[in-house]
Structures are given as C-alpha cells and as structure tokens.
Amino acid sequence: xxxxxxxxxxxxxAFLLTGGQAADCKAGALLRExxxxxxxxxxx
Numbered sequence: 001x002x003x004x005x006x007x008x009x010x011x012x013x014a015f016l017l018t019g020g021q022a023a024d025c026k027a028g029a030l031l032r033e034x035x036x037x038x039x040x041x042x043x044x
Contacts, residue, residue: 003027005034 003024005014014034016027 001027003031005031 001018001020001024003016003018004012005016006012014031016031018027
C-alpha cells in the first residue's frame with residue numbers, strides 16, 4: 001500500500017510503502033513521527 005502525508009494544500013510531505021496487510025493506523029503513526037513541530041491554530 002502507498003500511504004502519503006500531505007498538508008492542507010495536498011503537496012506530499014512524506015510517503016510510506018507497506019505490504020498489503022499493514023494497518024492504516026500503524027502507517028499513519030509512523031508518518032506523524034516525520035512531521036516537524038508545529039502550532040495548531042483554530043479559526044472561528
């Protein structure tokens with residue numbers, strides 16, 4: 001499977017290739033580890 005991490009405008013930030021039996025939640029956790037530190041802002 002191909003897992004991709006994108007920003008809100010959809011350019012890819014990271015990719016992860018796994019076997020077909022890999023769970024999405026585990027792949028997502030691995031991709032999140034590659035994110036740079038950021039501040040989350042909420043717009044009301």
